[in-house]
Amino acid sequence: MASDVPDLRERRRRETRLEINRAALDLFERNGVAATTVDEIARAAGVSASTFFRHFPTKEESILATDSDVDAEIEAWLATTDSGDIDFAGIEEIYERAAVRLVESADDTRSRVLRARRLIVTDAHLRATAIAFDARKMCRLTDAVASKLGGRESFTFARLLVEGVGMTLRIAFDDWATRVDAGEDANLAEIYRATRVELRRVVVTSSPVRA
Numbered sequence: 001m002a003s004d005v006p007d008l009r010e011r012r013r014r015e016t017r018l019e020i021n022r023a024a025l026d027l028f029e030r031n032g033v034a035a036t037t038v039d040e041i042a043r044a045a046g047v048s049a050s051t052f053f054r055h056f057p058t059k060e061e062s063i064l065a066t067d068s069d070v071d072a073e074i075e076a077w078l079a080t081t082d083s084g085d086i087d088f089a090g091i092e093e094i095y096e097r098a099a100v101r102l103v104e105s106a107d108d109t110r111s112r113v114l115r116a117r118r119l120i121v122t123d124a125h126l127r128a129t130a131i132a133f134d135a136r137k138m139c140r141l142t143d144a145v146a147s148k149l150g151g152r153e154s155f156t157f158a159r160l161l162v163e164g165v166g167m168t169l170r171i172a173f174d175d176w177a178t179r180v181d182a183g184e185d186a187n188l189a190e191i192y193r194a195t196r197v198e199l200r201r202v203v204v205t206s207s208p209v210r211a
Contacts, residue, residue: 013055014068016045016047016051016055017055017056019045019046019047020041020042020045020047020052020055020056020062021062021063021112022045022112023041023042023044023045024036024041024045024059024062024063025063025112025115025116025119026044027040027041027044028063028119028123028126029115029119032123033059033060033119033123033125033126034125036059037059038052038053038059041059041062058129060125060126060129060130061129061133063112063115063116063119063126064116064129064130064133069098069101070094070095070098073094073097074091074094074141074144075144077090077091077094078144078145078148081148083148083149083150086145086148086149086161087161088161088164088165091161091162091165092165092168092196095165095168095169095192096189096192096193099169099172099188099189099192100189102188102189103187103188103189114177114180114181117173117177118181134166134170138162138163138166141162141166142155142158142159142162142163143158145158145161145162146158146159164199168192168195168196168199169192169195171195172188172191172192172194172195173188173192175191175195176188176191176192179191
């Protein structure tokens with residue numbers, strides 16, 4: 001049976017990405033995003049600029065790192081699930097596991113996620129990059145779901161499915177971050193579950209659109 005423990009090469013890759021992420025956060029907070037260069041981030045992380053670019057295409061994306069296990073889980077889910085069973089609940093369960101991982105992660109991980117969000121909120125250019133980054137991920141996932149469902153005729157359904165679930169997670173994440181910044185002991189997984197319930201309440205109780 002295959003092990004879930006990453007091999008040495010993967011561990012080193014993750015460690016390098018983590019060092020770059022930490023260095024970028026420190027420099028962005030100290031000097032601002034615009035004034036910070038890739039060379040400065042690389043030097044602070046103890047790597048070369050070429051190594052930086054092997055991991056991140058831009059300096060901004062170095063703090064937009066996401067849970068890499070999510071993409072792998074979604075790929076596995078699409079590969080092993082019948083097209084008729086591709087639904088909201090399936091993707092929601094994957095995202096909920098990601099929320100639980102963040103809740104159970106080390107304080108450093110949660111801190112870095114929150115620091116990145118604060119930078120995104122206060123820096124317009126970084127915010128635009130984050131929106132574009134998220135949109136690309138949604139497009140890739142939509143294409144994968146549409147392909148599983150049978151092609152272009154399924155694209156609208158796939159997009160509604162992917163973006164609907166993604167919207168719910170973003171709203172839950174923002175609520176969690178706001179509460180934490182306000183000093184609350186908030187739990188992202190619990191907030192995400194509650195937001196899922198709210199989404200269904202909105203969909204069920206909203207009045208139909210009349211021409």
